[in-house]
Structures are given as structure tokens and as C-alpha cells.
Amino acid sequence: MFEEIGTTAEGDLLINVGPQHPATHGVLHLVLTLNGEIIKKVEPHLGYIHRSIEKMCESLSYRQFIYVTSRMDYLSAHINNHACALVVEKGLQVEVPLRAQYIRVIMDELTRIASHELWWSAMSMDLGAFTPYFLAFREREKINEIMEETCGARLTMNYMVPGGVMAEPHPDFQKKVKAFVADFKKTLHEYDELITGNIIFQNRMKGVGYLSPEDAISYGCTGPVARASGVKSDIRKIAPYDVYDKVEFDEIIETGGDCFTRYQVRIKEMSQSIRIIEQLIDNIPDGDFQAKTKAVLKLPKGEFYQRVETARGELGVYIVSEGAAQPYRIKFRSPGFSNLSALDHMVRGYKIGDFIAIMGTLDLVIPDIDR
Amino acid sequence: MFLKDYITDVYRATKSLLTGMKLTGYYFTHHKEIITEQYPDNRTTLKLADRFKGEVWMPHDENNEHACTGCSSCEIACPNGTIKIISKFDVSPEGKRKKAIDQFVYRLDMCTMCGLCVEACPTDAIKMRNTFELSVFDRNNLIKRLNEPGSKIREGVE
Amino acid sequence: MFSLEGLTNFIHEWLNGHLPATFALLAEFVLVGVAAIGLFAVLGLGLVWMERKVAAVIQIRLGPNRIGPKGIFQTSADTVKLIMKESLTPANADKFLFNLAPFVVIIVAMLILVPIAFAKAFQIWDINIGVLYVTAVSSLSVIGILMAGWSSGNKYSLLGAMRSGAQIVSYELSAGLSIITIIVLTGSLKISDIVASQENGWWIFKAHIPAIIAFVIFIIAATAETNRAPFDLAEAESELTAGFHTEYGGMKFALFFLSEYINIFIVCAIGATLFLGGWMPFHVGHWAAFNHIMDYIPSSIWFFGKTIFLIFVIMWFRWTFPRLRVDQLLNLEWKYLLPISMFNVLLMTLVAIMGWHF
Structure with a gap:
């Protein structure tokens, strides 16, 4: 399968990017076929961080398997857990208390902002600007602190349980979230000044890595990548779960299809997430944070599917149950894998520098691709 | 133009x-x-969240008593097989046999700090502690016994 | 008043008084060589520390703070670490060129040090083609980089070297043209003449807008010539891992690293000499009293102050901007900087002929 890495028969250069490379942010291995600086082909080699999470989940009970999914897309760990909790609730037909739904959605949106902050900083660093990293991490740190206080961990929270959330939010939760929202609004202009408006950045992003709506659909791209190509794909709008049908927010759809549009979609999504949080944070209803469930959960025989919108796109969880305490078969439809498949189509004919920009705007999390 | x-x-x-x-x-x-923390220097002032999940811990009171009945709920709840409860039977003065823990073995090397065991515990016998500097040179030191030697179950905990 | 001129004169007289003329000259050569190497070491360590501190302050953090007060010995510790490391030569490398390349780069950097006036009458060699010498020799450094990239036998290195070649050759044009705009005014290539011509004010203030345009273009071209961000395509960490010095380690890598900072110092020194008056204190036209007060500050402090200010500006660029793409880099030079600087030379010639400058 692995050909000898060197030069092709046509005299093109073969270059390995990864598994250890500063721009791949993880153990992704890409083989680039280069004609000078021009990229002719990109071939991803996967499997360096494959931990067989799907198989692991089949040996765990419905309460236990949720925590494993935090390790897939560790930047939207909370949203992954949410998907799993939702599919179990769907199978058990449990009514989740409204309070838990509110908390879940606020947490989801905080996770989304944190993930987009990290994407922004990492992408800027790929493009050679280092300072954004620290400006974004300053804001992200506040989210992490909120998570740490309420969930007990900063990245792999495991706050979701089937039927609600694990614990009451911390007493300071509302206060801290509101303080974060206020701070975030104040610092949002820095993103424009430092990166978005910068002429070097714009020249590197505009018109690079075009993905047409047809291609976006045929490659199965979702999330900001698809929305930047004008494809309506926000699960929060298409198939609302929890309280997403009760809040007002816009699905950001742009039609540019290039790197700059993808960048803008994510930046605008952060503001929309802030909008959702603002609507919910003051109106968290009283009540239980967790529905009463049995000690041992058993899904009825059948197939269950639930999709959610993670920071990277559509995450689907598919469970086949034989009626036992463990799932018979479980499958995740991860957004990163589909988005990566469009990479080869997008980079052909562009230069190495563009390849880095396109990789950056795809916002890949490698454990999400390999699982 | x-x-x-x-x-x-x-x-x-x-x-x-x-x-x-x-x-x-x-x-x-x-x-x-300054957004960075001067970590080893600020050990004394470092404040972690109360709920921070560092490691599993079994609180003992001043009489060296804990609240663990040895029901194995945590052992069942743990996704990684981190917890192993070795139980024994205490014989009370009246001659009744009562189940109690001999050793509560906690394998930190297999723990992912998910907190499901704490969630599952019916008597709140185990908690997550804030400690996080858990590295050791010998991996055998990661296998811990959580109940103190000579400890026994608190009166009234069923 | 403290002056380096007195020191050199004293050493010169003392040596000539105690030794035959030939040996005195030889002794002076050795002294100059030792002084140059000493300056290299101090500059390398100091500028790396400065870069890290500037970056830290811009990025809202502390930067090196463990070794020595404010971490000033951090770079020395790093150097010790680099010396201890094995310097590996890859199996596919062209061994002779691979080992030669870092020395070519560092020797070129050393050669450019020759005509720079560090203080009043404190100069290694006041050669009469001073500025031309600097531009000519500095273009040699690309040979070292190409050598390193080619001989490493690594595709990343090769790409980095090729990028660097295109980049340095292009940017030399606009750097040269912006130097010429000042030469037009001074009428001499000799560094001491250029500095002396700014006695009644620095060129950037005296020669109106053309001088400012030339200064800006010079700073951009200097950044590009020294392969600094946002023009660090030859290294381009996120694209080519480390570009032309991917395969180098230990002290050989340290020489590349050192030469980068020495080159920054040199281009900034040239910029300070041409546009900001070199060691010349801040003088304003005929304000004799003001000029006299300014003269009390030693000339070496003026020179190093200006140079370090320019270095700071270049560091400021690095920690603000994203990197350009290789074709945009060449676009910027050939479509923007070169036409503007050509027009600017014309404008400056007009200014010089009509005598519109002060």
C-alpha cells in the first residue's frame, strides 16, 4: 500500500506531510505529489491514532460508553457526549427535564466557541502569525474555567448522562458565563484588526480552495465547510434537538466557497453562539437536572440514530440494539472524515502555502477522523 | 483607472x-x-475548582471510618475496570455476618477521571480529589488501596 | 566624555610605541578579529533574548524568566545545550557542502561587519565603496542557504532553498534602489561621508516624502532579505518544517540561527546609518545649543539605540503578521516595491537636483 516515497515516474516530487509535521495538528499523514510548488495530488493515510472507539463502545454499557466519545473530537467533547445521551434517551423514550436541556445547550455553545477559538488560533499559527494564539487562548481559558468548575474537567468533561446532566451547575455558573459573554464581545474586534482585515491574510485566503455546493454535497461535507459553499446543513436548524427550536439564531450561510468564506462562517458562528447563550442563561428553569432512569439501561431491540451539530459539522450516532445492556453495533458518522475527503479535490492546482491555508480552514481534529 | x-x-x-x-x-x-501561570512557583496560591476530577479518593473521618459498604456499584459503573473491591465478612458480636471491604483497590493507571463511580456510589463513600501531580517513577505505585489500614465502616451507613 | 575613538587611538599608539610597525598591524588584526567575534556572541545572545522578550510582551506572557535576572542567561544556556548536541550529517547529504554551508553563511555575515561605523571614528575599515560593499557581499549569503538546502538531500530543504533564492535575489533590487535614493543625496558611497552629511539633521527628516518612502521600502526589503516573518518562506515552519536548515542540528544549526540575527543587526545598522544618521546625534539645523547638548550623549549609544529600535520594528512585524505565499512575495516585490522605488529614485533625483532638501 505504501509505495516507496521519492519521485514519481513523471518526475514529480512526493512529499510526506505528517505524521509529525507542524501543520497537521495531530498524527495525520498526507502524501503530496508536487510539481515544483504546485500540488497535483494529496493522499491522506489514516490510522495513526485509531483506537477502535466504536468497538470499545460495544463492550460498554449505555451509561459508560458516553465518556469514550469525548476522546473522538476532543474539542467538542461535550457535543459528542450530547449526541450519545440523546440517542440513548431516544431509545429509552425518556423525557429530559427542561432545566437539563437548557444547561446542555449552553454548554454545547460554550464548547463551540472554545473550539472555534482554538481553530482560529491554530489556523493563524499555520499561516505564520503567532500572537493570535495567545489572544484566543485568553478567552478560551475563561470557558475552560467555567467547564472546570461545573463539570470537573477542562476538555473531556463527561458531564452528560442519559436523562440529563451529571450535576447541578456550579453556583457561579450564570455569573461567570455572563462575564465571559461580556468579555468576549469586547475582544471580538481584535480578531478583525489582527487577522481578518489584514491584507496578507486576505490575499492568502480569498479565492483559495474553492469548493462548489455540488462538490460539498457529493463529498458529504457538513458544518462550516458546507455552509461556506452555500449548503444548508445546520442540524440545529434542520432537526432541532433539546431547546434549539426555542432559541433564535441565524444559520450562517455564505456562498463564496473559498477559504476566506469558511473563515468568516466560523467567526460569525461564534457571535451566534453568544446570541444563543444570552437567550438561555437568564431563563434556566427550575426543576430536576436529571430524569429518573433505571439503574441498568437497556435499549429495546432496534436501530437508533441521532445527529447533532458539533463545531466541525454533523456528528451521527447509529446504534443497533439487540435488547442487551450493551449496544450490539455502534457507528459514528464523524464530520472530520467527510471534510478531509474533500481535501484532495480542493488543493489540486494550488501551492503548498495554500494547502496549509485549506487544511487550516477545514479545522480537522485527527482523533475524530480515525476514532 | x-x-x-x-x-x-x-x-x-x-x-x-x-x-x-x-x-x-x-x-x-x-x-x-499575564495569561500564563507560573506553575511550579504558584503551588501555594493555585486554586482549583472544587469539582476538579483529579483522582478517586475515599474520605475517612477522625475515627478512621469510611462510608463504603462494599456494594461494588462503582466497580460495575467503571468503564475501564479501574476499581476492584475485595470484600470480606465481618462477624458482629451477635454472630451476624456482614459484608465489608477488605481492600478497595484503585488503579490510577487505568483511570480516565470520568467520575462515573462517584455518580454511582449510593453512600457517597468515594469522591474525586483535587490533586493532580500524580506522576510516579514506578508504575506499581499507581495501584492504590483507598481504604486506610484498620479502617472500618461508619456506624449507621447501610 | 566617553568615546570609543580615544580607546582605539590609545591602543594604536601603544602598540606602535612598543612593537615594530608590521607586528603592531598584525596585533591590531587579531584584536579586531577577537572584537568582531565577541560582538557576534554578544549580539547573538542578546538579540535572541530580546526577540523572545518582545514576543512574550506582545503575547501577554512573561517570556524567559528562569535563568538569571529576567532570564538574560537563557540564551547562554541554550547555546551550551546546542554545543553538547551531536551534529549529525544525514546519509544522503553531500557531506562537504553540508558541513561548509553554515560557515559560508556566518563568514558572509562577518564580512559585512567591516564598513559599519559603530561610533564616531570607530570603524574596522572605512572603505570608499562602503555601501556598495555591503550590498555586494550580503547577496553572497544566498549561496550559503542554497548550499544548505541542496546538500541536505531533503525535499523540504530543497524547496526552502529555492524559495530563498528567488526571494533574496528579488528583494535585493528594491533594497539597493532605496539605498541609492540616499546615495543620490550624499554623493558618496563611503559610510563616514554618509554619516557626516547628516550633521544638520537625519536624511529621513531632511529629504521629505521620498526619504520616508525609501525608508519604508528599505525596512520591508531588509525583513525579506534576512528571511524574517512575514517573509520567512525559506523556513516556513508550518509548511516546510524548518526549510533549508531542517537537517541541521547542534552547533551547525546554531550558526544559521546566529547568522539570522547578525544579518538583522547588520541591515538595521545600514538602515540606521543611511536614514537615521548612524552615530550622528539628533541635530536640528542651526540650533547650536540643542545640537551641543545632544552631542553629550556618546555616539555609540546613538548608533546602537537607533539600530535596536529598527530591530524592534522588525520583531514587531514578525509577531503581528501572517506569512505571505511564495507568489505573493514575488508579486509584492516586482509589482509594488520595485516600481515604487524606481519612481522614488526619480523623485529623489529631482529633489537633489533642485536642492529642495534641507
């Missing part, structure tokens, strides 16, 4: 670059807040 566009281009580019430099210049001249 070509020349006008050219000059506008140069003007816009310069302006956008200067905007960026103004921001970094602002941070250069307003160097008050």
Missing part, C-alpha cells in the same frame, strides 16, 4: 497592516495582565 486603483491598493494594504501593528503595539505598551 489603473493608477488610482494601484494607489488605493497600496493605501488599503498599508492601513490594514498598521491596524494590526497598532493592536500588538497596544499589548506591548500595556503589559499588565
Whole structure:
């Protein structure tokens, strides 16, 4: 399968990017076929961080398997857990208390902002600007602190349980979230000044890595990548779960299809997430944070599917149950894998520098691709 | 007109670059807040969240008593097989046999700090502790016994 | 008043008084060599520390703070670490060129040090083609980089070297043209003449807008010539891992690293000499009293102050801007900087002929 890495028969250069490379942010291995600086082909080699999470989940009970999914897309760990909790609730037909739904959605949106902050900083660093990293991490740190206080961990929270959330939010939760929202609004202009408006950045992003709506659909791209190509794909709008049908927010759809549009979609999504949080944070209803469930959960025989919108796109969880305490078969439809498949189509004919920009705007999390 | 566009281009580019430099210049001249933590130095002042999940811990009171009945709920709840409860039977003065823990074995090397065991515990016998400097040189030291030697179950805990 | 001129004169007289003329000259050569190497070491360590501190302050953090007060010995510790490391030569490398390349780069950097006036009458060699010498020799450094990239036998290195070649050759044009705009005014290539011509004010203030344009273009071209961000395509960490010095380690890598900072110092020194008056204190026209007060500040402090200010500006660029793409880099030079600087030379010639400058 692995050909000898060197030069092709046509005299093109073969270059390995990864598994250890500063721009791949993880153990992704890409083989680039280069004609000078021009990229002719990109071939991803996967499997360096494959931990067989799907198989692991089949040996765990419905309460236990949720925590494993935090390790897939560790930047939207909370949203992954949410998907799993939702599919179990769907199978058990449990009514989740409204309070838990509110908390879940606020947490989801905080996770989304944190993930987009990290994407922004990492992408800027790929493009050679280092300072954004620290400006974004300053804001992200506040989210992490909120998570740490309420969930007990900063990245792999495991706050979701089937039927609600694990614990009451911390007493300071509302206060801290509101303080974060206020701070975030104040610092949002820095993103424009430092990166978005910068002429070097714009020249590197505009018109690079075009993905047409047809291609976006045929490659199965979702999330900001698809929305930047004008494809309506926000699960929060298409198939609302929890309280997403009760809040007002816009699905950001742009039609540019290039790197700059993808960048803008994510930046605008952060503001929309802030909008959702603002609507919910003051109106968290009283009540239980967790529905009463049995000690041992058993899904009825059948197939269950639930999709959610993670920071990277559509995450689907598919469970086949034989009626036992463990799932018979479980499958995740991860957004990163589909988005990566469009990479080869997008980079052909562009230069190495563009390849880095396109990789950056795809916002890949490698454990999400390999699982 | 070509020349006008050219000059506008140069003007816009310069302006956008200067905007960026103004921001970094602002941070250069307003160097008050530090976002990094001076970690090993600030050990004494470091404040972690109460709920921070560092390691599983079994609180003992001043009489060396804990609240663990040895029901194995945590062992069942743990997804990684981190917890192993070795139970024994205490014989009370009246001659009744009562189940109790002999050893509560906790394997830190297999723990993912998910907190499901704490969630599952019916008597709140185990908790997550804030400690996080858990590295050791010998991996055998990661296999811990959580119940103190000679400890026994608190009166009234069923 | 403190002056380096007195020191050199004293050493010169003392040596000539105690030794035959030939040996005195030889002794002076050795002294100059030792002084140059000492300056290299101090500059390398100091500028790396400065870069890290500037970056830290811009990025709202502390930067090196463990070794020595404010971490000033951090770079020395790093150097010790680099010396201890094995310097490996890859199996596919062209061994002779691979080992030669870092020395070519560092020797070129050393050669450019020759005509720079560090203070009043404190100069290694006041050669009469001073500025031309600097531009000519500095273009040699690309040979070292190409050598390193080619001989490493690594594709990343090769790409980095090729990028660097295109980049340095292009940017030399606009750097040269912006130097010429000042030469037009001074009428001499000799560094001491250029500095002396700024006695009644620095060129950047005296020669109106053309001088400012030339200064800006010079700073951009200097950044590009020294392969600094946003023009660090030859290294381009996120694209080519480390570009032309991917395969180098230990002290050989340290020489590349050192030469980068020495080159920054040199281009900034040239910029300070041409546009900001070199060691010349801040003088304003006929304000004799003001000029006299300014003269009390030693000339070496003026020179190093200006140079370090320019270095700071270049560092400021690095920690603000994203990197350009290789074709945009060449676009910027050939479509923007070169036409503007050509027009600017014309404008400056007009200014010089009509005598519109002060």
C-alpha cells in the first residue's frame, strides 16, 4: 500500500506531510505529489491514532460508553457526549427535564466557541502569525474555567448522562458565563484588526480552495465547510434537538466557497453562539437536572440514530440494539472524515502555502477522523 | 483607472497592516495582565475548582471510618475496570455476618477521571480529589488501596 | 566624555610605541578579529533574548524568566545545550557542502561587519565603496542557504532553498534602489561621508516624502532579505518544517540561527546609518545649543539605540503578521516595491537636483 516515497515516474516530487509535521495538528499523514510548488495530488493515510472507539463502545454499557466519545473530537467533547445521551434517551423514550436541556445547550455553545477559538488560533499559527494564539487562548481559558468548575474537567468533561446532566451547575455558573459573554464581545474586534482585515491574510485566503455546493454535497461535507459553499446543513436548524427550536439564531450561510468564506462562517458562528447563550442563561428553569432512569439501561431491540451539530459539522450516532445492556453495533458518522475527503479535490492546482491555508480552514481534529 | 486603483491598493494594504501593528503595539505598551501561570512557583496560591476530577479518593473521618459498604456499584459503573473491591465478612458480636471491604483497590493507571463511580456510589463513600501531580517513577505505585489500614465502616451507613 | 575613538587611538599608539610597525598591524588584526567575534556572541545572545522578550510582551506572557535576572542567561544556556548536541550529517547529504554551508553563511555575515561605523571614528575599515560593499557581499549569503538546502538531500530543504533564492535575489533590487535614493543625496558611497552629511539633521527628516518612502521600502526589503516573518518562506515552519536548515542540528544549526540575527543587526545598522544618521546625534539645523547638548550623549549609544529600535520594528512585524505565499512575495516585490522605488529614485533625483532638501 505504501509505495516507496521519492519521485514519481513523471518526475514529480512526493512529499510526506505528517505524521509529525507542524501543520497537521495531530498524527495525520498526507502524501503530496508536487510539481515544483504546485500540488497535483494529496493522499491522506489514516490510522495513526485509531483506537477502535466504536468497538470499545460495544463492550460498554449505555451509561459508560458516553465518556469514550469525548476522546473522538476532543474539542467538542461535550457535543459528542450530547449526541450519545440523546440517542440513548431516544431509545429509552425518556423525557429530559427542561432545566437539563437548557444547561446542555449552553454548554454545547460554550464548547463551540472554545473550539472555534482554538481553530482560529491554530489556523493563524499555520499561516505564520503567532500572537493570535495567545489572544484566543485568553478567552478560551475563561470557558475552560467555567467547564472546570461545573463539570470537573477542562476538555473531556463527561458531564452528560442519559436523562440529563451529571450535576447541578456550579453556583457561579450564570455569573461567570455572563462575564465571559461580556468579555468576549469586547475582544471580538481584535480578531478583525489582527487577522481578518489584514491584507496578507486576505490575499492568502480569498479565492483559495474553492469548493462548489455540488462538490460539498457529493463529498458529504457538513458544518462550516458546507455552509461556506452555500449548503444548508445546520442540524440545529434542520432537526432541532433539546431547546434549539426555542432559541433564535441565524444559520450562517455564505456562498463564496473559498477559504476566506469558511473563515468568516466560523467567526460569525461564534457571535451566534453568544446570541444563543444570552437567550438561555437568564431563563434556566427550575426543576430536576436529571430524569429518573433505571439503574441498568437497556435499549429495546432496534436501530437508533441521532445527529447533532458539533463545531466541525454533523456528528451521527447509529446504534443497533439487540435488547442487551450493551449496544450490539455502534457507528459514528464523524464530520472530520467527510471534510478531509474533500481535501484532495480542493488543493489540486494550488501551492503548498495554500494547502496549509485549506487544511487550516477545514479545522480537522485527527482523533475524530480515525476514532 | 489603473493608477488610482494601484494607489488605493497600496493605501488599503498599508492601513490594514498598521491596524494590526497598532493592536500588538497596544499589548506591548500595556503589559499588565499575564495569561500564563507560573506553575511550579504558584503551588501555594493555585486554586482549583472544587469539582476538579483529579483522582478517586475515599474520605475517612477522625475515627478512621469510611462510608463504603462494599456494594461494588462503582466497580460495575467503571468503564475501564479501574476499581476492584475485595470484600470480606465481618462477624458482629451477635454472630451476624456482614459484608465489608477488605481492600478497595484503585488503579490510577487505568483511570480516565470520568467520575462515573462517584455518580454511582449510593453512600457517597468515594469522591474525586483535587490533586493532580500524580506522576510516579514506578508504575506499581499507581495501584492504590483507598481504604486506610484498620479502617472500618461508619456506624449507621447501610 | 566617553568615546570609543580615544580607546582605539590609545591602543594604536601603544602598540606602535612598543612593537615594530608590521607586528603592531598584525596585533591590531587579531584584536579586531577577537572584537568582531565577541560582538557576534554578544549580539547573538542578546538579540535572541530580546526577540523572545518582545514576543512574550506582545503575547501577554512573561517570556524567559528562569535563568538569571529576567532570564538574560537563557540564551547562554541554550547555546551550551546546542554545543553538547551531536551534529549529525544525514546519509544522503553531500557531506562537504553540508558541513561548509553554515560557515559560508556566518563568514558572509562577518564580512559585512567591516564598513559599519559603530561610533564616531570607530570603524574596522572605512572603505570608499562602503555601501556598495555591503550590498555586494550580503547577496553572497544566498549561496550559503542554497548550499544548505541542496546538500541536505531533503525535499523540504530543497524547496526552502529555492524559495530563498528567488526571494533574496528579488528583494535585493528594491533594497539597493532605496539605498541609492540616499546615495543620490550624499554623493558618496563611503559610510563616514554618509554619516557626516547628516550633521544638520537625519536624511529621513531632511529629504521629505521620498526619504520616508525609501525608508519604508528599505525596512520591508531588509525583513525579506534576512528571511524574517512575514517573509520567512525559506523556513516556513508550518509548511516546510524548518526549510533549508531542517537537517541541521547542534552547533551547525546554531550558526544559521546566529547568522539570522547578525544579518538583522547588520541591515538595521545600514538602515540606521543611511536614514537615521548612524552615530550622528539628533541635530536640528542651526540650533547650536540643542545640537551641543545632544552631542553629550556618546555616539555609540546613538548608533546602537537607533539600530535596536529598527530591530524592534522588525520583531514587531514578525509577531503581528501572517506569512505571505511564495507568489505573493514575488508579486509584492516586482509589482509594488520595485516600481515604487524606481519612481522614488526619480523623485529623489529631482529633489537633489533642485536642492529642495534641507
